[in-house]
Amino acid sequence: MELRFESNPDPGRWRHRRKEGKGRSVVAFVMILLLFGVLGGGAWYGYDRFAGRFLAADFDGPGTGEVIVEVKKNDSASAIAETLYDKGVVKSARAFVNAANENPDSTDIQVGQYRLRKEMKAADAVTALLDLKNKYVEGAVTIPEGWTKMQVFDALAKASGLKYEDFEKAASDISKLGVPAAWLKRTDGKKVDKSNIEGFLYPATYELPKNATADQILKMLVKNFNAEMTKLDFANKAAKLQISPYEALVAASITQVEALLPEDMGPVARVLYNRAYSGDFPCGCLQLDSTVNYWLRLNGKEGKSSEKLTIDELHGAENPYRYNAPGMSIGPISNPGEIALKGAIDAPKSPYFFFVTVDAKGTMAYGKTFDEHNANIQVACRNGIPIC
Structure with a gap:
């Protein structure tokens, strides 16, 4: 006890x-x-x-939205990486540092502010910082790839203090804005609408001169377009495809909207050429919802998903961008960037008439026959792509 x-x-x-x-x-x-x-x-x-x-975690895709980041004097790769990570641009600072180490040009990144996207692949972020077109200047206007002329006019009006209608009026004759005569012709018998500036508003960042008129601003954008086309040797390469530069521009504008990944720009453009020019596609037309939706937007309406487009919207005779309009589209449906433009003039030969996005990353699958296309659609459905 x-x-x-x-x-x-x-x-x-x-x-x-x-x-x-x-x-x-x-x-x-x-x-x-x-x-x-x-x-x-x-x-x-x-x-x-x-x-x-x-940890070197990395995003897969090109990113979304827009964010302004600043590279300061004497910033190391690690300091830039921290800034990008804090802004949500990269998934990890380590991924950016690794990407910068792998890119010998990364030491040329300049001091300044840049327009980037959120959730970018680290290597793409390095490339974007090396591209001075992404530099942000107070009072400047950035035109992203794939914007329509309506979106561009709206942005220019807000930045300049001018009216949207001022830009519409200034764009009534693109030949007077500096578009070369060679761009106002087609090889397929269709006419080029000189009142349509779509496609000629090259995506870039523009610092607008003070008190500039709408006419002066659009001339500045067209001048840049011409310079970029010269660098790409666009007209000569289009001629080798036996089409006019305007038709290649139309193809690039559609490719910009349809293809999500850079590697698909060329193959998608080739599908467009195969449909419009080969003579082997039954209707000899494009059959794309994107052109139909462009017509809706031109008329002040919202674009629609495939299943919501009506028969009249798809096939209305008054719609020159209709689903079964013969040949290459009557005009561009967006303002394409460099990669889409290169894809249009360097489109690799293929036997394909169909393409479809098959996964969340934006991967394209191609088919020669409708049966092959349907099989690719089933793959997309299994991957959760809302097209079924």
């Missing part, structure tokens, strides 16, 4: 302390649970921050 209390000569007091300790234990247990909850959340947040900075 004495052994039971050998360490405590006062058994009554010991029992009292045990009772008090039991109550405290319950409180302590609850506190520990709460602490674990807090620490759990903090641990998750801490791990997320740790992974973002020290």
Whole structure:
């Protein structure tokens, strides 16, 4: 009996302390649970921050939206990486540092502010920082790839203080804005609408001169377009395809909208050529929802998904961009960027007449026959692409 209390000569007091300790234990247990909850959340947040900075996690795609980031004087690759990570541009600082180390030109990144996208692949972020077209200047206007003339007019009006209608009026004759005569012809017998500036508003960042008129601003954009086409040798390469530069521009504008990944720009353009010019596609037409949706937007309406387009919207005779309009589209449906333009003039030969996006990354699959196309559609459906 004495052994039971050998360490405590006062058994009554010991029992009292045990009772008090039991109550405290319950409180302590609850506190520990709460602490674990807090620490759990903090641990998750801490791990997320740790992974973002020290593990080389990377995003897959080209990114979305727009964010302004600043590269400061004497910034190292690590400092730039931290900025990009904090802004949500890259998934991890380490991925950017690795990409910068792999790109020998990364040491040429200049001080300044840049327009980037959120959730970019790290290597793409390095490339974007090396492209001075992405530099942000206060009061400047950036025209992204794939914007329509309506979107461009709206942005220019807001930045310049002019009216949207001023730009519409200034664009009524593109030959007076500097579009070369060679661009106002087609090889397929269709006429070029000189009142349609779509496709000639080259995507880039433009610093608008103070008190400039709409006419002067559009001439500046067209001048840049001409310079970029000269660099690409666009007209001569289009001639080798036995089409006019305007028709190649139309193809590039459609490709810009249809293809999500750079590697698909050329193959998609080739499908357009195969449909419009080969004589082997039954209707000799494009059969694209994107051209139909462009017509809707021209008329102040919203674009629609495939299943929501009506028969009249698809095939209305008054719509020159209709689904079964013969040949290459009557005009561009967007303002394409460099990659889409290169794709249109360097389109690799193929036997394909169909393409479809088959996964969330934007991967395209191609088919020669309608049966092959349907099989690719089933792959897309299994991957959760909403086209079924």
